[in-house]
Amino acid sequence: MSPTRIPEATVARLPVYLRALNSLLEREIRTCSSEELASAAGVNSAKLRKDLSHLGSYGTRGVGYDVEYLRYQIAREIGLTQDWPVVIVGIGNLGHALANYSGFSSRGFRTVALLDADAARQGELVAGLKIRPFTELSAIVREHGVAIGVIATPAAAAQSVCDHMVDAGIRSVLNFAPTVLTVPPEVDVRMVDLSSELQILAYHEQRKSAPASPDPTLDPEVVA
Amino acid sequence: MSPTRIPEATVARLPVYLRALNSLLEREIRTCSSEELASAAGVNSAKLRKDLSHLGSYGTRGVGYDVEYLRYQIAREIGLTQDWPVVIVGIGNLGHALANYSGFSSRGFRTVALLDADAARQGELVAGLKIRPFTELSAIVREHGVAIGVIATPAAAAQSVCDHMVDAGIRSVLNFAPTVLTVPPEVDVRMVDLSSELQILAYHEQRKSAPASPDPTLDPEVVA
DNA sequence: TAGATTGTTAATCGATTAACAATC
DNA sequence: TAGATTGTTAATCGATTAACAATC
Structure with missing residues (x-):
């Protein structure tokens, strides 16, 4: 086609x-x-x-x-004419925001579970879903045919979460944790790095403020 | 240099x-x-x-x-050896998460104000900062020398917020609202589009599941 | 000196752009 | 038919990669 x-x-x-x-x-x-x-x-x-x-x-x-x-x-x-079940792991501030983000649910994406390792948070209701223990990941992936996993944990936990996702059969990962993930070649990872975006803006902003020479004291000589 | x-x-x-x-x-x-x-x-x-x-x-x-x-x-x-004052506009779930995101504050970036148009939310304390009315934008930009603005509003408000930012002198914008922003050429916009990232993953995932032919009923004929 | 590793060159690859023939 | 606009071609530009000379 x-x-x-x-x-x-x-x-x-x-x-x-x-x-x-x-x-x-x-x-x-x-x-x-x-x-x-x-x-x-x-x-x-x-x-x-x-x-x-x-x-x-x-x-x-x-x-x-x-x-x-x-x-x-x-x-x-x-591929939006089909249904894409998604799990979100790590329900801190960002995971919370992602769970409520309508842009996910509006197209074929459907959040089927929110997982968090923190026992204190389990059972809590976020965006109409109960937070479940991370240990249930592979059962959930199997039950719902989840192909896409979203990682919103702290950086220190991300690689381990990712490894478990891959073991459970997930082959597409959206990573919000600020760390590089290592995965087998058949797995796709996309990284959304909030801090990188700001840094790239800062780089260009810096250049705007000092367009010609970084040291203004040099300018007279250049002109002369 | x-x-x-x-x-x-x-x-x-x-x-x-x-x-x-x-x-x-x-x-x-x-x-x-x-x-x-x-x-x-x-x-x-x-x-x-x-x-x-x-x-x-x-x-x-x-x-x-x-x-x-x-x-x-x-x-x-x-340019991270200098200080970058940042304002965040739109303190919903995502703005809340951004305000608390340590990756911003850790490098030269310093969130100096959280703005929201919703009068009901003003004065509320988020990440140690009081939510202030959007109308204070230009005063805040002037006072702190803000060069970078973060937009975390709904899509419908984003262009107007961006226009006000540009008027106030901001020349670098990080946009989380799912809409294309129109800006003068001297202004830099970077867009972080959560839904796009999932869609790109879905595209590749779709191709993994059906590597050769999208319609399995055609396969026997192709092989024969 | 011998071994290691950078910084650079040159070839390749992929993305962008302008121009226009095809065609509604 | 004349005007409009697509889909494609070809030229240009920028990014990636492998290989290796420079040099610690």
Whole structure:
């Protein structure tokens, strides 16, 4: 069905296009050009068309794209037409926020269990789910066919949690703990590193404040 | 001081190297080879050496890198030797988690204010800071010299919050709201999209389950 | 000196972009 | 048909990787 392998950079942008299409639909826009959709997604139209060309030919020359139809095709390509049961491990502040995050539940993702190693927190109700002991992980994975695990534990616990996830059969991990995870090659890990993001901004910000020379006392000589 | 402009892909990895170096230091490892550091950072050693070569020549051939010295050089390059006052806007579940996230405060970042538009929440104490009205944004930015703003509001509010941040003089924005932000060219926006990350995992997971043909009923014919 | 490891070169690979032929 | 816009081509750009000369 998919013509060829889709480039990684394109895959990473498909969710953005999907969101842009949803936003157009909310405004009851039925058809859009690559220019309009690209603008809504924050990319240029050449890149958008190139990206979409990897999925197939879902537009009409001279007309544009049917918003609803394109949305379905992208959702199907990503795999959002099926159900994705998810477990979240580590229900601290961040795990709590993730459990309540509507963006997870809105698309095919369904949080089936919240796990925490802390005995004191067990039974507590978060986002309509009871916190369960981490030891139940493999039973839960088996019961619900969980393929995706989210790690929101402290860094020190993350590798061990990840190892248990892999043992339980999970092959896709979203890691919020600030540590590099080692996994077998068949397992995918994506890392969301809040502190890295701030650091990357700081790097560029620093360069803005001192555009030409880091040492202002040198400037007169450069000019002279 | 910096020899040339550092490639964007390299900048994005510097925080990872920094973290790996910190972890080596915690284990009291004073010196490391590019091979060891690369392994701790989850990259290959050729990439690591190439990345570091953009910063300067901080290793010793035949010996390796002094962990403490390299850490300082990377921190300086990113700009972490200076103080970065940050404001967080939108203190829901996620904003709450961000305010408490130690990874922010640990490096040069200092959360100076938590803002929320909801009058009912104002005065509430989160992570040792009182939630203040959003209207105080520009006064706070001026007072503390805030250069980085974090948006953790619902999507509907994000663009307006961002516009106010830009008006107040903020030129670096970390956006957790699931929406594309439009900003003037001098402003940097980084987006952390939790739902996108799950979708990218789902795409790859889908491909793992059905490696050859998406429709199993076609397989016999293909084989025959 | 011999062994080890960096920093750099050059080749390869993948992503972006502009331009335009195809076609509605 | 004329105007609009896609899907594709080809050129450019940037990132990755392996190999190795430089050098501790």
